[in-house]
Amino acid sequence: MTIEPVHLESLKKISGPKGWIDDQADMSGFLQEPRDKYQGQTPLILLPDSTEQTARIVRYCAQYKMPIVPQGGNSGLVGGAIPTGEILLSLKRLKAIRQQDASNLTMTVEAGCILSHIQELAKNMGCLFPLSLAAEGSCMIGGNISTNAGGVNVLHYGNMRNLILGLEVVLPNGEVWHGLGGLRKDNTGYDLKQLFIGAEGSLGIITAATLKLSPYPHEKQTAFVAVRDPEAAVDLLTIARNISGDCLTAFEIIPRVGIDMVTGNMPNVRNPMTQAYDWYILLECTSSLSRDLLNLEAVMERILSAGLEEGLILDGVIAKNNAESENLWHLRENLSEAQKFEGGSIKHDISVPISAIPAFLIEAARVVEAAIPGARAVPFGHLGDGNLHYNISQPKNMAKQDFLDQWENLNRSVHDVVDKFSGSFSAEHGIGRMKTDDMLRYKSKVEMDMMTKIKNTLDPDNIMNPNVIIKHHHHQKKS
Ligand SMILES: Cc1cc2nc3c(=O)[nH]c(=O)nc-3n(C[C@H](O)[C@H](O)[C@H](O)COP(=O)(O)OP(=O)(O)OC[C@H]3O[C@@H](n4cnc5c(N)ncnc54)[C@H](O)[C@@H]3O)c2cc1C
Known part of the structure; x- marks a missing residue:
């Protein structure tokens, strides 16, 4: 798609002197995304500084049917904010x-x-x-x-x-x-x-x-425990929910291979447990109740001792202060980054009912091993929501590109397992440009038809982030 120079000039005028970028070097930061999976292209980036200016830009684009890609912080992981020749509209100056x-x-x-x-x-x-x-x-x-x-x-x-x-x-x-x-x-x-x-x-x-x-929850208790297996993790979640009243705020699962990657590859991150275990949980309770009204430490201790008694927990630590709590969170937050040192990583952002997580993990591991022997599954994330980042690191002895070439195939195999467990192939990152084929494969005709009708009603000329969520040919077919 080419946009006529006269339109580019009009749009620059609407956006004002500080409201646009068209120099290739200055645009590059807006056109790459965190995983380097997409390289964007655009003739012009617009940076309006008010709602009214944004509206004027969109009115102009609507008049000439010119597509727009909106962009925020560009941290999205599915290519939704990366233009493929459309005008890029950055919201970064709207910050009042x-x-x-x-x-x-x-x-x-x-x-x-x-x-x-x-x-x-x-x-x-x-x-x-x-x-x-x-x-x-x-x-x-x-x-x-x-x-x-x-x-x-x-x-x-x-x-x-x-x-x-x-x-x-x-x-x-x-x-x-x-x-x-x-x-x-x-x-x-x-x-x-x-x-x-x-x-x-x-x-x-x-x-x-x-x-x-x-x-604001001023009181916080963070614990890091080793659990017997994913089934024990799910049972511990039930116990934690029941004991904690309404104050369990995070329950994250991390496999051994993930902890090894973080402690091996990232500076200043420490595993507080000396012995190695297969599965870990990072859990946190928080409350706005003050210490004299709620002994949150006792709540956390009760959760852990119940877990120990039931044989679910094998080992664990409770953070004694903020610094220790932060160190525990670093173990979790550095996981994606740490995986980068292990070569290629093929990502999935899936959810299944929490109760189905143990069975899902067994079946998905089987499918991954059959597809790429030696590939290392690093399933981690929001177990409390049934949401796992089912990331697969390449086998140690494989060429990175050969592994990454399997991205779509492996996605398909894993997403089919997710589907079998009535799960979602995109729990929190969205569809973007990356998962539009999955939409067609896993969403029902009724769902796709409703979504297409909504899209066509609000955006009949398909100028708002075309090909994101709903692929263009599907959109046209139905319009
Ligand atoms: C290290 C890392 C960790 C992450 N962890 C999580 C996580 O735990 N949970 C999670 O949900 N996500 C996570 N993400 C993904 C990402 O951060 C989120 O999707 C985030 O909400 C995207 O915000 P953004 O401003 O960067 O949006 P962008 O990437 O700029 O845009 C995302 C999408 O929204 C559209 N968009 C942006 N702004 C607007 C607007 N004002 N109006 C209309 N459309 C707009 C874009 O067109 C695009 O389709 C993570 C990403 C990274 C890099």
Whole structure:
């Protein structure tokens, strides 16, 4: 697709002198993504600094049917923010904090605010914005909403969808939907914001959002335990949920091979256990109740002693202070990075019912070994949500590219196992450009038809992030 120079000039004019980039070198950072799986291409990057300017850009693009790819922090893992010749619209200059309301437990922010900045602002209000993920220093709230991001606190607080009370969106025709607001109850017809949460920019551009905050949990207990096997991990989760009241906020699983990769490849990360075990759990309880009202240490100790008595836990440590807690979290958060030192890694972001995780792991390991003998499965992640990053590191003696060439085949084999367990082939990262074929394979015709109709209704000319979520030919066929 080529965009006529006259249109590029008009768009630059609408965006103002600081609102565009067309120099190839300056654009390069916007066109690569974390896994280097996609190399983007665009004639022009636009960086509007207001909702009105964003709307004017979209109106112009709609008039001439020119496609747009919205981008936030570009930390997405499915290629959804990487243009293939379309105009790239970066939200990074939309970063005003419009309103903070501690009594209503809300904050209204623009789409380009960095997640960690929002967490800090909330903390200064005495509140918590609970979304937390390893990319929080670079991902932006508009991107988090557009991917319905998950992360490590979903178990207690839900994913992004549960943290949004209102949205402001520029629709594909350039109209602005002013849907901000701090209401927890509002049953006035269809809940339109839900359509845009997780839509990966395919239905419009989110320019601002009203976020739901929680009281700040000052008390925290973090533990790292070795468990007998994944079945024991699931049983321990049940025990932890029952004993902890409502304060279990994270429950992450890490296999031995993952711990070895982190401690072997990353500096300043320490495994506090001297003996080696096959499976580990990182669990955390938090509470806004003060120490005199709730002895959280005793709660954690009770969970661990129940786990020991049942023979589920083999060993473990409880962090004595913040520094120790952070060290435990480093073991978890460095896993993806540590895998990079082990050659190629083929990724899956799957979920199955929590109870099915042990059986899934057995069957998936069998399928992986049959497909690529010696490949090393490193399944880790949000066991408490039934969500595993089922990442496979290459066999030690294989050429990296030969292994990576198997990406689609291996995805297919693993996703078929996921499907057998009524799971999801994309639990939290979305579809982007990477998983559109999986959509056609695993979603029902009824589901695809509904999604295509929604897309066609809001974006009849297919200018909003085309080929993301729904592949173009499917879109056209149905239109
Ligand atoms: C190290 C690492 C760890 C991660 N951990 C997690 C995790 O635990 N949980 C998780 O869910 N994800 C995780 N991710 C994935 C990623 O961080 C999330 O998907 C994040 O929400 C993306 O935000 P972003 O601002 O970077 O969006 P981008 O990558 O810029 O965009 C993502 C998608 O949203 C669209 N988009 C962006 N902004 C807007 C907007 N304002 N309006 C409309 N559409 C828009 C884009 O077109 C694209 O389709 C991780 C990524 C990395 C690199």
